[in-house]
Amino acid sequence: MRKLFIAGNWKMNKGIKETGIFFNRLFELIDNYDSIDVAIAPPFTSLPEAVKMCREKKVLIGAQNMYFEEEGAFTGEISPLFLKELNVDFVILGHSERRHIFNESNELISKKVKTALKHDLTPVLCVGETLKEREDEKTETVLKEQMDSAFNDISPDDAKKVIIAYEPVWAIGTGKTATPEIAGDAHFFIRKRIKELYNSIVAEEIRIVYGGSVKPENAKALLDVKDIDGALIGGASLSADSFAKIINIGMEV
Numbered sequence: 617m618r619k620l621f622i623a624g625n626w627k628m629n630k631g632i633k634e635t636g637i638f639f640n641r642l643f644e645l646i647d648n649y650d651s652i653d654v655a656i657a658p659p660f661t662s663l664p665e666a667v668k669m670c671r672e673k674k675v676l677i678g679a680q681n682m683y684f685e686e687e688g689a690f691t692g693e694i695s696p697l698f699l700k701e702l703n704v705d706f707v708i709l710g711h712s713e714r715r716h717i718f719n720e721s722n723e724l725i726s727k728k729v730k731t732a733l734k735h736d737l738t739p740v741l742c743v744g745e746t747l748k749e750r751e752d753e754k755t756e757t758v759l760k761e762q763m764d765s766a767f768n769d770i771s772p773d774d775a776k777k778v779i780i781a782y783e784p785v786w787a788i789g790t791g792k793t794a795t796p797e798i799a800g801d802a803h804f805f806i807r808k809r810i811k812e813l814y815n816s817i818v819a820e821e822i823r824i825v826y827g828g829s830v831k832p833e834n835a836k837a838l839l840d841v842k843d844i845d846g847a848l849i850g851g852a853s854l855s856a857d858s859f860a861k862i863i864n865i866g867m868e869v
């Protein structure tokens with residue numbers, strides 16, 4: 617059985633003070649959530665506060681990005697060593713905003729996945745097609761390219777540790793959610809590709825979560841889909857109340 621991974625991606629929201637307010641409220645609302653993985657990725661500067669507040673609460677804390685080198689002349693970048701020093705658990709890589717606003721390539725993301733695994737940071741690898749790619753019936757081609765590049769040279773044991781987030785670009789921050797059928801088909805395709813790249817054991821164990829306008833109102837229908845192992849939540853994770861609702865739904869599916 618794959619454990620559900622319910623994660624909030626705060627993007628460029630919430631400094632240290634708001635991080636503290638959020639977790640104080642969240643821990644009033646959730647309890648006994650051991651059956652699922654609850655996770656938050658705050659901005660870099662709020663990571664120490666988030667780690668501190670979650671130390672005894674078993675909420676996983678992650679970064680939203682990192683560089684693939686450990687140190688050097690890379691102005692503005694963050695090393696995996698700095699994340700380890702903060703006791704960060706996971707790192708989101710290849711988010712569509714990184715791919716499309718900051719022009720991150722499949723090649724760069726592939727290097728970051730290797731570095732994260734080397735440093736025992738769980739990569740949350742985002743893949744997903746744009747609206748144009750979907751309309752041109754290129755969804756599977758794009759997903760295949762993104763996955764084949766990210767998993768290039770990754771051993772089966774390491775591959776199992778990766779969490780894949782299927783995030784159709786047209787559904788992110790737009791209020792348009794993929795229907796459970798559309799998301800389910802994409803997840804099925806992704807798992808099938810993992811089986812082709814590795815074997816059925818890796819394909820059965822790897823977690824594939826859905827992201828794109830997940831909210832309390834649609835979470836159950838999405839989480840009920842067989843191949844959907846959790847959610848990566850942007851907007852609805854900014855409020856402790858709505859994030860807690862999704863966690864509670866996750867505990868019941």
Ligand code: PGA
Binds near residue numbers: 625
């Ligand atoms: P959204 O963001 O839930 O606001 O659509 C999801 C994401 O970007 O991970």
